[in-house]
Structures are given as C-alpha cells and as structure tokens.
Amino acid sequence: MNAPMPNLMLDVARLRMDFPILSQMVHGKPLVYLDNAATTQKPRAVIDCMANYYAEYNANIHRGVHILSQQATDAYEGAREKVRRFINAARREEVIFVRGTTEAINLVASSYGQRLWPGNEILITEMEHHSNIVPWQLLCERSGAVLRVTPISDAGELCLDEFERQLGPATRLVAVTHLSNALGSINPLRRLIELAHGVGAVVLVDGAQAVAHLPVDVQALDCDFYAFSGHKLYGPTGIGVLYGKAALLDAMPPWQGGGDMIREVSFAKTTYNDLPFKFEAGTPHIAGGIGLGAAIDYVSKLGQPAIAAHEHDLLSYASEQARAIPGLRLIGTAREKASILSFTVAGIHPHDVGTILDDAGVAVRAGHHCTMPVMTHFGVPATVRASFSFYNTIEEVDVLIHGIRRAQEVFG
Amino acid sequence: MSELRDLYQELIVDHYRRPHNYGPLVGANRHAEGFNPLCGDRLTLSLNVVDGMIKELRFEGVGCAISTASASLMTDALKGKTEAQAEAMFQHFQALVTGTDKAEAPVSLGKLEVLAGVREFPVRVKCATLAWHTLLAALHSVKQPVSTE
Structure with a gap:
C-alpha cells in the first residue's frame, strides 16, 4: 500500500483548539504567544x-x-x-x-x-x-x-x-x-x-x-x-x-x-x-x-514537513513586514533559518518594546536569551525575540507588527 | 492602554532621550555599579559627598526607558540632599513604585512621582529601582556591583 501523501496544509484554527491556554485573553486582548523558543504551550493530550x-x-x-x-x-x-x-x-x-x-x-x-x-x-x-x-x-x-x-x-x-x-x-x-x-x-x-x-x-x-x-x-x-x-x-x-x-x-x-x-x-x-x-x-x-x-x-501526527512549511511561511512574512519598519534591525539573517525573529528598534530599549507588546497581548522575550556572546557580537545589550510555532497565524504576526509600530508611537 | 500611557509618560520618554546628569563626575568620592541581569541594564553612579551632603552626582550606562529616566530623575532630586534624606527618599520611592504607599499623607516626591505608573507593571519595578539600589551601595561604599537579582 502506498503511504498517503503528506498533507502540507495545517488546519491551524482547529489545532489551536487543542491548546487550552491559547484561547485566553491577556490585558483584555487575545493572547498572541510568540515566546515559543523559551517554552512551547501544551496540547490537551499532553496535559x-x-x-x-x-x-x-x-x-x-x-x-x-x-x-x-x-x-x-x-x-x-x-x-x-x-x-x-x-x-x-x-x-x-x-x-x-x-x-x-x-x-x-x-x-x-x-x-x-x-x-x-x-x-x-x-x-x-x-x-x-x-x-x-x-x-x-x-x-x-x-x-x-x-x-x-x-x-x-x-x-x-x-x-x-x-x-x-x-x-x-x-x-x-x-x-x-x-x-x-x-x-x-x-x-x-x-x-x-x-x-x-x-x-x-x-x-x-x-x-x-x-x-x-x-x-x-x-x-x-x-x-x-x-x-x-x-x-x-x-x-x-x-x-x-x-x-x-x-x-x-x-x-x-x-x-x-x-x-x-x-x-x-x-x-x-x-x-x-x-x-x-x-x-x-x-x-x-x-x-x-x-x-x-x-x-x-x-x-x-501533524508531520514535520507540514510544521516546517507553516513556520517557514510565518517567518518569511514576519521578516518581510519587520524589514518595512523604519529603525528596525534584524539580528540574525542567515540563509538557513527557522522560527526565530530577533530584532532591535532604534531608540527603544528591547525591554520597553517587550512591555508595550505585552500590553497588546503579545508575549515575546526581551533580553540576551542566554547568549551574551551573541549580543556582544552584534553590539547590543539585548534584543526582542518573537519565536513561532505551528499554532501561530499570519494574523498574529500582524498584531506583533502593529505592536512594534505602536511602541514607536509611544516613543515618538 | 491608559496604564501603558501612565508608564511611558512624556516626562519619562524625555528623560530617556535626554538624561540629566549623564556622564563622568570629576572629583567624585563615591562610586557604585548597578546591574540588572534580567535585561542587561548597567549603570555607574558617581557622587561627591561632603560632610554628609550630596554636592553632586552623575550616572553613566545603558538601560531601558524606565531605568534611564529613573536614574536621571533621581540625580536631579538628590542634589543638595543629605545622605539621611536620600535614604528616606529611597524608602518613599520604593513604596511609590510598588504601590505600598498607603499612608494617610504620602510624602511628596516631586517629579519622581511620574514613575508611579510602574506599580501596574511589577516586572518593571526592578528597572525603576536600579539607580536607587546603586545609590545605596555608593553611600554605603559597597565594592561589589549591586544586582537586582
């Protein structure tokens, strides 16, 4: 019997329902969890x-x-x-x-x-x-x-x-x-x-x-x-x-x-x-x-190829949107890259960007990410890091990008 | 959003952009270094203390808006104060930013009160108090850099 063709399209809306934490509101806004490099959320099956x-x-x-x-x-x-x-x-x-x-x-x-x-x-x-x-x-x-x-x-x-x-x-x-x-x-x-x-x-x-x-x-x-x-x-x-x-x-x-x-x-x-x-x-x-x-x-069950394809789309879209923001500097632009969008915003400390994003419901990491030598290499004390999972959506990337622009307004 | 605006008031953003009393202090007789390992904020505080009075103080370092503005406002506020007054202000300031200043008649901290919005952001209290912890270390001549952790 032939193996079934892997389905490269994830039904993200349905998958998100497997993760109880993702449906909650923070600061009155839907949680946008982009701190997956720190830890990922747990599906109901695991819990x-x-x-x-x-x-x-x-x-x-x-x-x-x-x-x-x-x-x-x-x-x-x-x-x-x-x-x-x-x-x-x-x-x-x-x-x-x-x-x-x-x-x-x-x-x-x-x-x-x-x-x-x-x-x-x-x-x-x-x-x-x-x-x-x-x-x-x-x-x-x-x-x-x-x-x-x-x-x-x-x-x-x-x-x-x-x-x-x-x-x-x-x-x-x-x-x-x-x-x-x-x-x-x-x-x-x-x-x-x-x-x-x-x-x-x-x-x-x-x-x-x-x-x-x-x-x-x-x-x-x-x-x-x-x-x-x-x-x-x-x-x-x-x-x-x-x-x-x-x-x-x-x-x-x-x-x-x-x-x-x-x-x-x-x-x-x-x-x-x-x-x-x-x-x-x-x-x-x-x-x-x-x-x-x-x-x-x-x-x-989801399959690694489908996960990789969706995360690749998210990272490409997020990188493209981020590049369009004046003063935003991407840290880490390797040709072979996955799941991580690390950046600084001119004139705004990463910690402040993190607080303003949190207010918009967006969870990111702001800091040195336990890689102080990397921070030294790029001459920054810290970066903002958004990290993606298969359960993230393009709409969530939009909320992130909007939040970064909002930070620029607050500091404008 | 209003809480966010309370945190990042114009005065705070101004002090972050153009911090007062920034740079080395010639003739300083007290120094201390502060470090917040969570976000990598670092600052060096230099004071000239004569007969128990803070004649002059300046700071240098890198930090977020909250820690930089707090250091800037603190250095403004402490010029001409005695060591005892400075320590008392630290107590009041800490109560202000942690939201524990429930006294009937809270002590006025002048412009420093602009940082009261920090109380809605518990993880940022350390940013607001870094300069003050460093001040205490300088007044007590602590040689080790102080850490907020």
Missing part, C-alpha cells in the same frame, strides 16, 4: 495524559511487582521508544531521560569529560546558549583542556572555514547548536560532524531549539550526542533527553549514583546497571516522560 498517570496508575517504576508499577513502567518505557523513533536512534537504550538539555550537556561534560586532559581542546561556537558554554568552561577548569570558539558572521552564520581551521588532532570534543535560539540560524550539522570526525573528535549537538522545528535523525547526522528538552517540544518541563551512541555511553563512567543505576551494591564493590539506566539514578520524572511521549505523538 490529560499526565493527569491520567497521577489519577489512574501513579506508581514507581522498574521495581514494583504490583499492577500499577507495571503500567507505569510500560508507559515510561513506551515513551522512551517513542523518543527513539522520533530521533531515529538505532537502539532504545541510547535514549537517556534527563531533566532537560542543560542536564544532558552537563552529563556529557562530567562523564565523557573525564577523558579530557591538559592539551586537549573543546571547540564550540560563538552562537551557543550559555548552557552549551559554561559546562565546557567548567570542564576546562577541571581537566586543563582549552576551550576554542568558532566565530559567526554578521549574518549570524557559522564561519565554516574558521571551524575547519580550528579543528585539529588536539580537538577531542565539538559542541554545537542545531538551531540558534537567539538568531534562528541552522547549522550545517552533517558537514560539521564529518569534519569533526575527520580529526577524531566526538560531537555533541544542542538540539533544544531545533527539535520542535527541524527533522532530527541522529543516525543520518552521525552525531555522537544529541540533547533536547521536552518543554520546547510541546511536552512538560523537567524532562529531556540525552541521545548517545551506545558504544560511547557504555564506555563512559556513571554520572550520578543512586537507585536504579546499579546492578548490585555492597560496601566492597558496586556494579552498575546497563544502559540507559546506568545514567538514570533515582526515581525519574515519570509523568514528564509519559507527557513527552504524548507530545511526540501529537507532533508526529
């Missing part, structure tokens, strides 16, 4: 499935002999399988549940990082989020390794030549974002990973921003680690994923010690559990894992 776990089969997992524990374990491990399929990992045990992207990166820095020595180098990029900078700085302090940073162009694109030049036999690890949260730039991951592997470095991809907007196939990318958070993928906060190649994870020492991560404990010797449990000490965020599974079901 219900988490409430259902607590109401119907709340129990600890992996150890109970009773029926509720079995149900909870099945649901939690079922969610792991959903994640595996979603990112096309080869094996289920390559999917480690963590609190979020930050914890995933810290896990790798702490555990894999024990192999790093003085003289080794870690290569990151100028567009990284603080959570993909600071763990490596801490690792460098502990290990004596050196942190190197590939610069970005004034369009917000990674300088590929410079990246290639900075790679060398000393490079042990490369950590790079898939999609910049401050600029929207999409990095050419396959090329970067190929180059890094060429010098024998392992590659960690920060997928926090990408996972809701771009297809992720960890085998096609051939990345060694891929980290993301559930809450930016329409799932709950407090749950995230570290994908790692099994051979690497197997060879890595455990990170946190505790229950679930052990096979046998005595005061003479403790042996550790198999993957993925070796890296999952303690009772996990069971409801979170199950909720993330429900979120993946939801977005998988």
Whole structure:
C-alpha cells in the first residue's frame, strides 16, 4: 500500500483548539504567544495524559511487582521508544531521560569529560546558549583542556572555514547548536560532524531549539550526542533527553549514583546497571516522560514537513513586514533559518518594546536569551525575540507588527 | 492602554532621550555599579559627598526607558540632599513604585512621582529601582556591583 501523501496544509484554527491556554485573553486582548523558543504551550493530550498517570496508575517504576508499577513502567518505557523513533536512534537504550538539555550537556561534560586532559581542546561556537558554554568552561577548569570558539558572521552564520581551521588532532570534543535560539540560524550539522570526525573528535549537538522545528535523525547526522528538552517540544518541563551512541555511553563512567543505576551494591564493590539506566539514578520524572511521549505523538501526527512549511511561511512574512519598519534591525539573517525573529528598534530599549507588546497581548522575550556572546557580537545589550510555532497565524504576526509600530508611537 | 500611557509618560520618554546628569563626575568620592541581569541594564553612579551632603552626582550606562529616566530623575532630586534624606527618599520611592504607599499623607516626591505608573507593571519595578539600589551601595561604599537579582 502506498503511504498517503503528506498533507502540507495545517488546519491551524482547529489545532489551536487543542491548546487550552491559547484561547485566553491577556490585558483584555487575545493572547498572541510568540515566546515559543523559551517554552512551547501544551496540547490537551499532553496535559490529560499526565493527569491520567497521577489519577489512574501513579506508581514507581522498574521495581514494583504490583499492577500499577507495571503500567507505569510500560508507559515510561513506551515513551522512551517513542523518543527513539522520533530521533531515529538505532537502539532504545541510547535514549537517556534527563531533566532537560542543560542536564544532558552537563552529563556529557562530567562523564565523557573525564577523558579530557591538559592539551586537549573543546571547540564550540560563538552562537551557543550559555548552557552549551559554561559546562565546557567548567570542564576546562577541571581537566586543563582549552576551550576554542568558532566565530559567526554578521549574518549570524557559522564561519565554516574558521571551524575547519580550528579543528585539529588536539580537538577531542565539538559542541554545537542545531538551531540558534537567539538568531534562528541552522547549522550545517552533517558537514560539521564529518569534519569533526575527520580529526577524531566526538560531537555533541544542542538540539533544544531545533527539535520542535527541524527533522532530527541522529543516525543520518552521525552525531555522537544529541540533547533536547521536552518543554520546547510541546511536552512538560523537567524532562529531556540525552541521545548517545551506545558504544560511547557504555564506555563512559556513571554520572550520578543512586537507585536504579546499579546492578548490585555492597560496601566492597558496586556494579552498575546497563544502559540507559546506568545514567538514570533515582526515581525519574515519570509523568514528564509519559507527557513527552504524548507530545511526540501529537507532533508526529501533524508531520514535520507540514510544521516546517507553516513556520517557514510565518517567518518569511514576519521578516518581510519587520524589514518595512523604519529603525528596525534584524539580528540574525542567515540563509538557513527557522522560527526565530530577533530584532532591535532604534531608540527603544528591547525591554520597553517587550512591555508595550505585552500590553497588546503579545508575549515575546526581551533580553540576551542566554547568549551574551551573541549580543556582544552584534553590539547590543539585548534584543526582542518573537519565536513561532505551528499554532501561530499570519494574523498574529500582524498584531506583533502593529505592536512594534505602536511602541514607536509611544516613543515618538 | 491608559496604564501603558501612565508608564511611558512624556516626562519619562524625555528623560530617556535626554538624561540629566549623564556622564563622568570629576572629583567624585563615591562610586557604585548597578546591574540588572534580567535585561542587561548597567549603570555607574558617581557622587561627591561632603560632610554628609550630596554636592553632586552623575550616572553613566545603558538601560531601558524606565531605568534611564529613573536614574536621571533621581540625580536631579538628590542634589543638595543629605545622605539621611536620600535614604528616606529611597524608602518613599520604593513604596511609590510598588504601590505600598498607603499612608494617610504620602510624602511628596516631586517629579519622581511620574514613575508611579510602574506599580501596574511589577516586572518593571526592578528597572525603576536600579539607580536607587546603586545609590545605596555608593553611600554605603559597597565594592561589589549591586544586582537586582
């Protein structure tokens, strides 16, 4: 049987009804939620499935002999399988549940990082989020390794030549974002990973921003680690994923010690559990894992191509409208870009633009977006960032644009 | 909308555009730095305090309209005031912008009262008080930059 043709048109009006929060009024105006890069809203399916776990089969997992524990374990491990399929990992045990992207990166820095020595180098990029900078700085302090940073162009694109030049036999690890949260730039991951592997470095991809907007196939990318958070993928906060190649994870020492991560404990010797449990000490965020599974079901049903097509339309329209506003400067104009419209308005501080937009019902982020080096690069203290989701509409972009013009009037 | 207009009154926008007492202060004997990590606002305050009286004060830095206008208005208001008067004004100002000045006869803060609209915008209170926290640090000779977080 032939697979049905993917439907590239989303019925956005209907989809919005799946998100209870989107129908509310703020300051007497309909909420226009354009802060999706900070966190996405949750569909009813996710909210219900988490409430259902607590109401119907709340129990600890992996150890109970009773029926509720079995149900909870099945649901939690079922969610792991959903994640595996979603990112096309080869094996289920390559999917480690963590609190979020930050914890995933810290896990790798702490555990894999024990192999790093003085003289080794870690290569990151100028567009990284603080959570993909600071763990490596801490690792460098502990290990004596050196942190190197590939610069970005004034369009917000990674300088590929410079990246290639900075790679060398000393490079042990490369950590790079898939999609910049401050600029929207999409990095050419396959090329970067190929180059890094060429010098024998392992590659960690920060997928926090990408996972809701771009297809992720960890085998096609051939990345060694891929980290993301559930809450930016329409799932709950407090749950995230570290994908790692099994051979690497197997060879890595455990990170946190505790229950679930052990096979046998005595005061003479403790042996550790198999993957993925070796890296999952303690009772996990069971409801979170199950909720993330429900979120993946939801977005998988819409289909990545349809989501990407709609978000592309929103970003193109918003960019075009924004460019027509005198004094507006787009920060981040990479050719390959998704979901993020970062900008400044001449003579108005981003924080003031944010307040005036909020008054119009528009939720955006105003600040440095945890990317202070990016702000330094562009010589601004902060930007206004509107970030889109498949549930946003062209009409909402119009409200945003109108709000920016309103800010100019207030400051006129 | 009227709340927004209360926040961004003409006087505030004017002080943001053309802040008073902006720049370095020659002969200053007190300094402090203020920082709001939420939005990246930074300001440096320099004072010349003689026998407990603020003879002169100026500020420098980058900030939003609210923090810049507040610093500008504050430096206007504190010239010639004693340290004790300045600290008392800080208390009254904080009550003004947080909406806790429920006293029978609120103390008049003159032009500073233009910032009363901030009380409707709780997340912006830190912007309005950054200069004042920095002032306190300068008067108490705190060496670490003060942070609103």
